[in-house]
Amino acid sequence: MDMKRIGSKIAYYRKIRGMTQVELAEKAEMSASYISRIERGASVQGVPLTIYLRLAVALGVTLEDLYRD
Template structure:
């Protein structure tokens, strides 16, 4: 989990201090979490995920059937909704010009 937190924070392009300020903790907490020396409270983890635009599953490295690091949480939700609405798939394919 520590490596994923570091990865997604850097992918978002924010510093430890910026992340800490946005979730209301001290910046040294972020450092400890990224090193794996301290555990993250679930409520704080949720706030981190909101700031980084990812899911808790992303942090734990569990991606369901997608497995791609380049898909955001929102993109996975869109794919799941698309798969669950076969009657809309043709319309979406037309809009996106997919044949």
């Protein structure tokens, strides 16, 4: 699965929970600009699995939810 697709899923789960990028960033302990890059699939170096795990926990979903088609 590509980074853009995972980023879209993160944005989807964030929006259905009524969260802003800033709120998700605070909950996942990262910057809102990094959340934005992840959601757009624009991270140049790729995103470590640990970051996806932190986001999944903050969103109340599993890694499988983010990776599943």
